Amino acid sequence: MKSLFLIGLALVLGGQPTNAQPHIYTIGLVFTDLVEQEILPVHLAEQHPRLMREIERAIRDIFTDLGRFRVVRLRSIREARDPTRQESIDYIAHFTFNKAHKTYHNQVIHYYENLGLLDDGGPSEDQSYTVISLPSIVCQLEVKLEDPHRDKIFWSDLRDSSAVIPYDQQLFLYNTWKYPGASHPGLTRAFLADLLRLQVADPATERALNVAERWFVSKPSSDLAVARGVLKGLADNLAPDLDANLPLEGRIAALLPERKGKPHVQLNIGARHGLMKRMRFDVWRPRPSQQKVGQIEVVDVDSTTAIARLRKLDKKLKKRGDGLQIQDRVISPKRPLRRSL
Known part of the structure; x- marks a missing residue:
């Protein structure tokens, strides 16, 4: 219920989620x-x-x-x-x-x-x-x-x-x-x-x-x-x-209100793509930038989207007050096996 509330709130606040599909x-x-x-x-x-x-x-x-x-x-x-x-x-x-x-x-x-x-x-x-x-x-x-x-x-x-x-x-x-x-x-x-x-x-x-x-x-x-x-x-x-x-890549679809002092975001990929709670993703700015933003951790998942919280933020970005942005790339180089495939 919390994840559904946060996703709904993101839409109300004007977030524009991208299509629920990973990077090809x-x-x-x-x-x-x-x-x-x-x-x-x-x-x-x-x-x-x-x-x-x-x-x-x-x-x-x-x-x-x-x-x-x-x-x-x-x-x-x-x-x-x-x-x-x-x-x-x-x-x-x-x-x-x-x-x-x-x-x-x-x-x-x-x-x-x-x-x-x-x-x-x-x-x-x-x-x-x-x-x-x-x-x-x-x-x-x-x-x-x-x-x-x-x-x-x-x-x-x-x-x-x-x-x-x-x-x-x-x-x-x-x-x-x-x-x-x-x-x-x-x-x-x-x-x-x-x-x-x-x-x-x-x-x-x-x-x-x-x-x-x-x-x-x-x-x-x-x-x-x-x-x-x-x-x-x-x-x-x-x-x-x-x-x-093999890598799994998605996008930050919406920025959500902070919870317990931590920024939260909505991702455009979910359980259907292999996401599970506690899975971690590296965050990068959209191409052609090579700027690494930090790392997020998944806290809630539904079939096509997920909610994640910020774990780490690049020191330079933190110093100038910058943070996660919509359309940032989220990448998981490898994950636990999904035996249901």
């Missing part, structure tokens, strides 16, 4: 594909370019949905720093796909003789066991946020994820090295070449397959669906971190 930055997106396509099964290699385009589109949508970025697709980091470029790039988000390939993960199956049961719950004195290899997708995505004007990376992260591909428990090859000729000829013709390619190219897969008794196989459509899902999940999980580590 221009962010350049760079995508680098380092996936070793020669180790991919043929069907995944054929679909890989399309899959990468889909994930790039999903990442672009993340920035669009944040509501404070205009997205530009860049061919390289160098393009953002090109002095002949007509439009300025405020920030760069560089995404590198290191892995997006098929592999095999082992599982130990324990046989309990006395009970005649199949279990994978752990060791027992009266048991035997077998090792099976399950088809999986493993992906790795690296992201770096860079300020091209200072040539500085201010946040980076490396994300890994994997998932077992759905498989038919009746479709498997016996370990070729342990049991040569034991597998069904049709399954051997359909799947052995891809398995051997993975063994040669990936030491981890080679170790897994060498140990296992049976190698389960999966359908090409399942491989593609799981690869798409894992990559999309990696991108979606980055959204809160990207939001938290």
Whole structure:
């Protein structure tokens, strides 16, 4: 109620709030594909370019949905720093796909003789066991946020994820090295070449397959669906971190009466843009001025606006009796994560 009263009072006193939206930055997106396509099964290699385009589109949508970025697709980091470029790039988000390939993960199956049961719950004195290899997708995505004007990376992260591909428990090859000729000829013709390619190219897969008794196989459509899902999940999980580590900028929309001897202001951004109580913003005069005014702290928030109090004021401004002004820029370089994104 206090915040609603103060906002109403600001309007009565003649304050002219700006539109309830943050400052729009221009962010350049760079995508680098380092996936070793020669180790991919043929069907995944054929679909890989399309899959990468889909994930790039999903990442672009993340920035669009944040509501404070205009997205530009860049061919390289160098393009953002090109002095002949007509439009300025405020920030760069560089995404590198290191892995997006098929592999095999082992599982130990324990046989309990006395009970005649199949279990994978752990060791027992009266048991035997077998090792099976399950088809999986493993992906790795690296992201770096860079300020091209200072040539500085201010946040980076490396994300890994994997998932077992759905498989038919009746479709498997016996370990070729342990049991040569034991597998069904049709399954051997359909799947052995891809398995051997993975063994040669990936030491981890080679170790897994060498140990296992049976190698389960999966359908090409399942491989593609799981690869798409894992990559999309990696991108979606980055959204809160990207939001938290990229600047949020608004404006002072109205000057409010002092409370307890502290100047208060209304901001043109609110909870919808990520504001919370006790969040602090640096205050700057509008461009082209580079004058830092001080710092404010949010004390009340609604969906599209907020109330903040002055915490610090620049000594020179204080000395000459100057203070916060309507249209001053308020900037938060980074914030706590919003897991609801």
